[in-house]
Amino acid sequence: MNQITVKIDGMMCGMCEAHICDTIRRAFPGAKKVSASSKRGEAKFLLEREADGELLKKAIGDTGYTFVSVSSEPYEKRGLFR
Numbered sequence: 001m002n003q004i005t006v007k008i009d010g011m012m013c014g015m016c017e018a019h020i021c022d023t024i025r026r027a028f029p030g031a032k033k034v035s036a037s038s039k040r041g042e043a044k045f046l047l048e049r050e051a052d053g054e055l056l057k058k059a060i061g062d063t064g065y066t067f068v069s070v071s072s073e074p075y076e077k078r079g080l081f082r
Contacts (some may be wrong), residue, residue, distance in 0.1 A: 003044060003075040004051045007068035008060060011038035019063060027059040041068075046075055 006024075011017060017036035020043050024034050028047055036043040053070050060067040 001075045001077075002047050002050060002072045004047055004056075004070060004072050006043045006056060006060070006070050008036075008041055008043060009066035009068055011036065011041060011065060013038060016065070017043075020060070020065065023059050023063050024056075027055055 032046040034045040
């Protein structure tokens with residue numbers, strides 16, 4: 001499982017965050033724990049595979065926001081006592 005972090009310019013409010021989350025879910029149907037923060041200017045989600053950067057860039061660009069960058073790191077679910 002990979003945690004994908006996408007830097008995005010142009011989000012201003014909660015509706016912007018919801019719009020980005022919906023866009024990510026449509027572009028990557030297997031995405032889990034999708035969240036966005038207008039304050040941090042980023043969205044995060046979990047995916048079983050690597051995210052296609054070009055698909056992500058196009059999907060975000062089509063919504064009117066500016067794609068800045070994407071990064072991926074391995075994600076390990078932590079247990080209750082970790």
